[in-house]
Amino acid sequence: MKKKLMLISPMLHQGGFERVCITTARLMEPYFDVTIVIFNSANIAYNIEGLNIIDIQMGAKKGKVKKIFNMIRRSAKVRKLKKRMKPDIAYSFGPTANMVNAFSKTGREKVWLGLRNYTDVEETIKIKLFTRLAHLMICCSKTIEKELNIKFGFNRTATLYNLYDVQAIREEAQAKEPKLPWGDYDDQGRKIRYMVSMGRDDDMKGFWHMLKVFSLVHKQIPESRLILMGAGTFGYYKKLAEDLKISDVIYFAGMQREPYQYLKKGEIYLLTSLNEGFPNALVEAMALGLAPVSVDCLTGPAEILLEDGDTTLFEKQIREGKKPVIYGAYGILVPVMNRDRDLDASHILEEEKHMAELVLDLLKDDEKLKKYQEAALNRAQIFTYENYIEQFLKLTLV
CATH class of the missing domain: 3.40.50.2000 (Glycogen Phosphorylase B;)
Incomplete structure (x- = not known):
């Protein structure tokens, strides 16, 4: 029995x-x-x-x-x-x-x-x-x-x-094509570079940081696009996107019962949360081969992206006056950013500029991008x- x-x-x-x-x-x-x-x-x-x-x-x-x-x-x-x-x-x-x-x-x-x-x-x-x-x-x-x-x-x-059922995630991703405002190429004939993130409309997700990071990326790579999925109205962030002049290159997809078709479009997965438990969407994105660029929020990202979960290197880098970043075995990690919601489009923090530089570096270096995409695929297999x-x-x- x-x-x-x-x-x-x-x-x-x-x-x-x-x-x-x-x-x-x-x-x-x-x-x-x-x-x-x-x-x-x-x-x-x-x-x-x-x-x-x-x-x-x-x-x-x-x-x-x-x-x-x-x-x-x-x-x-x-x-x-x-x-x-x-x-x-x-x-x-x-x-x-x-x-x-x-x-x-x-x-x-x-x-x-x-x-x-x-x-x-x-x-x-x-x-x-x-x-x-x-x-x-x-x-x-x-x-x-x-x-x-x-x-x-x-x-x-x-x-x-x-x-995670990694095989099922991959099969579901291939079953349908997402309905997006853009195709594979922009109006200049350039291949669109997609970044993706998932999470509900909640301050704990730090989405104001993400939009500012993406706005800096888009200035240098105009064919870049951001897909943001999750429950909620995202009213504050839609207004911020307008103020940042990126509202036409970001898609607020809302809650999706079949999110993997959207995730598969991405090359890079962005995570700017102030707190997590264990970020499911990060692993799901890795299962589809997206290269992760994440903050080291409590908890989860360090355990997922680093071989040993040790982030003490940040302290050493900061003491030496260096920009803190850990190029982990399975993704790129930076310290968690300012916790105060800041919807002022003219106020861009150094930590946001730093994260944007790391994203740009990946998008401009095909070899490094491919390395992290393959590493992400392999890492997802352990969960x-x-x-x-x-x-x-x-x-x-x-």
């Missing part, structure tokens, strides 16, 4: 941990009786056919007091589900679901709490509570796990990297379903 696995996620709309939740459910079906518990079924962006999903129909509330009462009500309802269904493991994704999973603990199940972003570790009160209630804290990067070990002295931890299944099943024995 199979053991029971309960996965808990607030919603199943577009997002990194939602994708991991759905994929985990499908991969674990041969080994467990799997149920996904969600708080709200609005805007489901993933294929859920054949999955056992329970919607407790308790969406988000506004206001601090209402949020607290909502969390209590959710916890009570999930606790009833746990008592009835008797899961052996209850694994939650993200801070909202983690609170409910922890407070609905019955004592019978193993409570796994998934930390999906470095900012989760910065919420000290929550983490101290979680360390008392969790059987295991599942981290999406070794940096987050190390922080739990050192800062909180909590050692019931594990790193479980996000997972496979097979590795994830093996590690997941090992953790069930802990």
Whole structure:
């Protein structure tokens, strides 16, 4: 008889941990009786056919007091589900679901709490509570796990990297052609050079930096274009694009159910986030052979792009008055940029100029570009379903 696995996620709309939740459910079906518990079924962006999903129909509330009462009500309802269904493991994704999973603990199940972003570790009160209630804290990067070990002295931890079906990504990318405002060549007959990025309309993605970087690139390579995908209106950034005079060479593609057809057009993937957990879109882009140019935000990029994840070279370069950059084995890394949203088109930071120079260097050096594209393809292979299944099943024995 199979053991029971309960996965808990607030919603199943577009997002990194939602994708991991759905994929985990499908991969674990041969080994467990799997149920996904969600708080709200609005805007489901993933294929859920054949999955056992329970919607407790308790969406988000506004206001601090209402949020607290909502969390209590959710916890009570999930606790009833746990008592009835008797899961052996209850694994939650993200801070909202983690609170409910922890407070609905019955004592019978193993409570796994998934930390999906470095900012989760910065919420000290929550983490101290979680360390008392969790059987295991599942981290999406070794940096987050190390922080739990050192800062909180909590050692019931594990790193479980996000997972990708690299072959399926490539097949889906080739299945369709994207609908873009441009073709393969511009009106001067020059082959268009595409850069791509993905992420929701959120300050944490640092998109004002990206637009300014791209504006500098476009001044020198007028055939360059930027495709930006993700949920949200991007109103601030559309206005910034107008002010930077690049609105006709950037495409805000919105949320795409089939993003890989757009990703495949790119030569370079740009990441300017202030924080990440483990940047799924970065690995997906690498699986399609895009050369990564990324900031060293917490967490993920350094572990993905560098052989050893060590970024101490930045400190040495800065002390010596050099522009900080690490040419990693699998991509190019620069320090994280200023955290304050700056929508002034006339205000271009030195760090934005520096990143633009690195992008231009790649676009002007075919050999270096090809080297990083091939390295990216190879690196993506380590984040496979097979590795994830093996590690997941090992953790069930802990």
